[in-house]
Amino acid sequence: MKQYLVPILLLLVVGAGAYFVVQSVQEGASQAQQVLAPIAQANSAMQTQVSELLNPTPTIIPDPVTIIHEVRALARLETIQYSVEKVITAEIGQGTFDFLFGDRLLFVAHGIVIAGIDLEKIAPENMQVENGVLYVTLPPAEVFIATLDNEKSYVYDRETGALTHGDTNLETTARQAAEHEIYKAALEDGILDLAQQNAENYLEKFFNALGFDNVIFLSP
Numbered sequence: 767m768k769q770y771l772v773p774i775l776l777l778l779v780v781g782a783g784a785y786f787v788v789q790s791v792q793e794g795a796s797q798a799q800q801v802l803a804p805i806a807q808a809n810s811a812m813q814t815q816v817s818e819l820l821n822p823t824p825t826i827i828p829d830p831v832t833i834i835h836e837v838r839a840l841a842r843l844e845t846i847q848y849s850v851e852k853v854i855t856a857e858i859g860q861g862t863f864d865f866l867f868g869d870r871l872l873f874v875a876h877g878i879v880i881a882g883i884d885l886e887k888i889a890p891e892n893m894q895v896e897n898g899v900l901y902v903t904l905p906p907a908e909v910f911i912a913t914l915d916n917e918k919s920y921v922y923d924r925e926t927g928a929l930t931h932g933d934t935n936l937e938t939t940a941r942q943a944a945e946h947e948i949y950k951a952a953l954e955d956g957i958l959d960l961a962q963q964n965a966e967n968y969l970e971k972f973f974n975a976l977g978f979d980n981v982i983f984l985s986p
Contacts, residue, residue, distance in 0.1 A: 840884075840886070841885040841886040842882055842883075842885070842886075843969075844910060845883070845964035846881050847878060847880045848878065848952045848955070848957055849876070850878070850951055851874070851875065851876050852944055852951065853873070853874055853875070853922075854872075854873040854874075854940045854943050855870070855871075855873075856871050856873060856937075856943065857869065857870035858933055859927065868926070868927045869924075869925075869927065869933050870926075871925075872921070872922040872923040873922065873944060875947075876915045876918035876919050877912065877913060877914045877948035879909060880911040880912075881952070881957050881958055881960075882907060882965060883904055883906070883908070883962070883965045884908065887905035892904070895978075898979075899980040899982060900978040902973070902981060902982070903984045903985075903986055904983060905986055907962040909952070909957070909958070912945060912948055912952065913945060914945055919941070919944070966983045969981075969983075
């Protein structure tokens with residue numbers, strides 16, 4: 767019996783020692799975490815501040831004073847809308863030293879063009895009734911709006927020379943050119959003819975509802 771007692775005591779001593787070692791390690795780790803927690807929080811706060819410095823969020827402060835220059839009553843009948851996409855390349859300083867002084871950007875423009883007729887331009891003499899037929903002379907169709915959709919338009923790429931920070935007005939120039947090109951593209955596609963046709967179709971139904979069964983539109 768004695769020969770088994772010594773090994774059992776040794777196992778108990780080793781087990782107790784291992785238990786106290788584990789407990790000591792856990793307590794030390796817990797204390798270390800408590801000590802390092804403020805440092806980790808400070809490090810996280812520092813990372814947040816650095817991120818805000820490198821990627822600042824713009825602050826918009828509108829002027830509280832609003833000036834309304836003009837208020838006009840409109841009687842426009844919008845009859846068609848185009849959604850147009852155009853890619854514009856704007857560049858300056860291109861040539862032998864473009865790698866030093868050049869500035870080039872690729873602008874993807876999304877815009878809308880709205881056309882129709884201005885009903886305010888219809889005078890009494892533009893509508894005549896003869897033998898139960900209503901003759902109407904509509905004003906020519908015109909473009910009311912040709913503008914960019916700022917939410918969808920963006921600068922796809924920009925390359926500047928090693929010795930320049932780029933022209934601050936280059937993107938503005940690209941946007942202005944994009945608006946003109948969008949307007950031009952809509953005209954070339956025949957937006958005014960479609961606007962005139964849609965206006966006649968709409969107004970014919972309107973005059974029919976008023977009791978004029980026969981309506982003839984004359985060329986403006």
